[in-house]
Amino acid sequence: MGKIIRLDxxxxxxxxxxxxxxxxxxxxxxxxxxxxxxxAKKIEVYLANGGRQKIQVxxxxxxxxxxxxxxxxxxxxxxxxxxxADLQQSKTLGFRGEALSSIAAxxxxxLQTCADPAVPGTKILVEGGVxxxxxxxxxxxxxxxxxxxxxxxxxxxxxxxxxxxxxxTNIKEIVTSMALGYPEISFRLFHHDMELLHTLGSGDYEQxxxxxxxxxxCQELFPVxxxxxxxxxxxxxxxxxxxRGNRGLQYFFLNRRFFRSRLVATAAERxxxxxxxxxxxxxxxxxxxxxxxxxxxxxxxxxxxxxFREEKEIFRGVLQIVRAALESNVIATQWxxxxxxxxxxxxxxxxxxxxxxxxxxxFGEEASSLETVSGTGVTVVKENTPPFAETGTLKGPVxxxxxxxxxxxxxxxxxxxGGDLETxxxxxxxQVGKEQGSDRVFSLFDTYxxxxxxxxxxxxxxxxxxxxxLYDRFRSGPRLKMQYFxxxxxxxxxxxxxxxxxxxxxxxxxxGWDFEAFGGETLILRSGPQDFPVPEVEELFLSxxxxxxxxxSGREEDPKDRLFKxxxxxxxxxxxxxxxxQEATALIRDLRRTKVPQTCPHGRxxxxxxxxxxxxxxxxxx
Numbered sequence: 001m002g003k004i005i006r007l008d009x010x011x012x013x014x015x016x017x018x019x020x021x022x023x024x025x026x027x028x029x030x031x032x033x034x035x036x037x038x039x040a041k042k043i044e045v046y047l048a049n050g051g052r053q054k055i056q057v058x059x060x061x062x063x064x065x066x067x068x069x070x071x072x073x074x075x076x077x078x079x080x081x082x083x084x085a086d087l088q089q090s091k092t093l094g095f096r097g098e099a100l101s102s103i104a105a106x107x108x109x110x111l112q113t114c115a116d117p118a119v120p121g122t123k124i125l126v127e128g129g130v131x132x133x134x135x136x137x138x139x140x141x142x143x144x145x146x147x148x149x150x151x152x153x154x155x156x157x158x159x160x161x162x163x164x165x166x167x168x169t170n171i172k173e174i175v176t177s178m179a180l181g182y183p184e185i186s187f188r189l190f191h192h193d194m195e196l197l198h199t200l201g202s203g204d205y206e207q208x209x210x211x212x213x214x215x216x217x218c219q220e221l222f223p224v225x226x227x228x229x230x231x232x233x234x235x236x237x238x239x240x241x242x243x244r245g246n247r248g249l250q251y252f253f254l255n256r257r258f259f260r261s262r263l264v265a266t267a268a269e270r271x272x273x274x275x276x277x278x279x280x281x282x283x284x285x286x287x288x289x290x291x292x293x294x295x296x297x298x299x300x301x302x303x304x305x306x307x308f309r310e311e312k313e314i315f316r317g318v319l320q321i322v323r324a325a326l327e328s329n330v331i332a333t334q335w336x337x338x339x340x341x342x343x344x345x346x347x348x349x350x351x352x353x354x355x356x357x358x359x360x361x362x363f364g365e366e367a368s369s370l371e372t373v374s375g376t377g378v379t380v381v382k383e384n385t386p387p388f389a390e391t392g393t394l395k396g397p398v399x400x401x402x403x404x405x406x407x408x409x410x411x412x413x414x415x416x417x418g419g420d421l422e423t424x425x426x427x428x429x430x431q432v433g434k435e436q437g438s439d440r441v442f443s444l445f446d447t448y449x450x451x452x453x454x455x456x457x458x459x460x461x462x463x464x465x466x467x468x469x470l471y472d473r474f475r476s477g478p479r480l481k482m483q484y485f486x487x488x489x490x491x492x493x494x495x496x497x498x499x500x501x502x503x504x505x506x507x508x509x510x511x512g513w514d515f516e517a518f519g520g521e522t523l524i525l526r527s528g529p530q531d532f533p534v535p536e537v538e539e540l541f542l543s544x545x546x547x548x549x550x551x552x553s554g555r556e557e558d559p560k561d562r563l564f565k566x567x568x569x570x571x572x573x574x575x576x577x578x579x580x581x582q583e584a585t586a587l588i589r590d591l592r593r594t595k596v597p598q599t600c601p602h603g604r605x606x607x608x609x610x611x612x613x614x615x616x617x618x619x620x621x622x
Contacts, residue, residue, distance in 0.1 A: 023051075036178070043187050047171065070122075233321045253287045269282065275603060465606045466572035548563070
């Protein structure tokens with residue numbers, strides 16, 4: 001007997017099931033997709049013991065005739081495609097014809113379906129992939145599938161099942177994703193007798209969001225909408241204050257198909273730039289529309305992955321559209337954070353750009369050089385905003401086609417000569433501002449600046465604020481100026497640091513460092529950035545090497561940008577440093593002129609605002 005044999009049908013089905021059915025959530029996803037493809041307007045999911053004991057999905061879709069129902073539980077039997085050409089143009093969620101047969105191979109399935117309420121429906125019992133019974137049954141139009149004892153005949157798979165709460169959480173995430181992708185369908189999810197999710201299926205996106213998420217999340221969402229060549233993107237973005245420590249609140253849909261994509265996530269997260277601290281991820285609900293010939297959805301049995309034909313252009317498109325929405329709704333707003341009482345705001349539907357060709361645009365442009373994103377209705381605020389006049393208006397004419405944020409300076413006096421952040425004597429006491437009307441600036445713990453602004457108490461972290469000011473100067477200015485030392489510094493490097501110096505020599509020189517080897521792993525450092533005192537240069541240089549040689553912080557960043565952040569952090573005034581009145585005023589003035597005054601370069605807030613209304617509630621005046 002030869003070494004190679006033909007596997008029996010049961011074994012083949014169980015192998016296929018292992019590719020499609022990973023856990024109870026996989027079963028729920030496949031069955032819901034079949035219900036959606038069947039035109040259902042109401043889908044209900046019932047669970048017992050986290051889906052291990054029972055998963056039941058009931059829909060009011062088109063249902064099936066007896067012969068079609070029998071074929072549906074066989075492998076590679078589908079109503080979605082006929083030829084390979086159909087596969088490449090398939091608009092349905094399912095098309096492989098493997099879902100029901102794979103599920104039935106590792107469980108006990110009871111399928112009840114009816115296509116015409118005037119005649120009896122069909123009931124089919126399948127155990128371990130084998131049809132055990134077929135009989136007529138009286139059921140309403142639609143399909144009712146019950147999956148019992150999942151993995152009963154594959155005990156090894158049961159060992160990898162997670163706890164019941166964990167499996168329920170995974171299933172809820174799948175149903176939530178489907179509900180977000182199809183707001184016109186009503187979804188209900190039950191675990192035993194407890195309802196975990198219920199959407200009405202009104203078709204109203206805002207209403208669906210409110211039925212899924214709590215108010216604290218919904219009130220921090222705003223719409224995103226735009227086009228980039230053949231890519232059209234709509235959805236909602238979250239403000240930075242609701243960012244999470246994982247990507248659990250990120251939902252991506254391509255032509256209404258739920259999928260996961262590191263490419264899309266990275267592009268959207270990069271658009272947030274310094275609005276978010278490291279290891280924090282924003283709320284993203286992105287609906288992408290793309291011609292079918294520009295994407296392949298048949299790259300994985302679970303259909304959770306897709307492959308774009310033009311990945312770089314998709315990255316650019318998502319980056320620019322999300323960045324434009326953030327410019328309009330977060331960055332180009334009043335300089336201090338605003339708290340809105342409205343839950344969600346609508347935006348007019350923009351005109352679409354011609355489909356078929358991606359626009360020619362360089363990858364990785366900075367915000368200061370971005371053009372208006374086609375279809376967003378947003379003119380990007382340029383970084384090279386001219387100085388503000390003392391009255392809060394712009395000096396000089398505004399170039400056509402550009403908009404600038406108009407704000408007023410604090411009601412304090414302009415800094416006197418020598419009122420720079422680097423100089424000035426420390427005042428006695430803690431009042432660092434001069435009274436003018438009701439505007440007073442105070443220092444709290446030599447770390448925070450407090451003053452009244454537009455019926456609110458504003459607290460500014462002086463270190464974070466100065467970080468933002470310096471970072472913007474480093475980033476937007478020309479090549480950093482160097483200062484040469486009277487006596488060169490001799491640095492002993494580690495092997496790792498020495499390798500980093502050789503690999504990043506050009507970047508380090510661009511940042512103002514002039515050095516040469518002195519034998520072994522010793523380095524002669526002849527110059528450094530001009531804004532840093534010589535005693536700090538050695539420590540800064542070594543820190544830069546460690547930063548360049550270390551791993552990234554979770555989000556992909558430009559190495560040069562990472563160094564600017566570190567340099568700004570090291571050069572900024574620290575908590576505990578006492579500021580003069582002129583320094584405090586200059587700090588606030590310069591912060592208002594930055595591009596993103598609400599956060600430091602690392603995404604930490606520069607300020608906290610307590611409104612007059614909130615204060616009145618604290619004292620029970622409201």
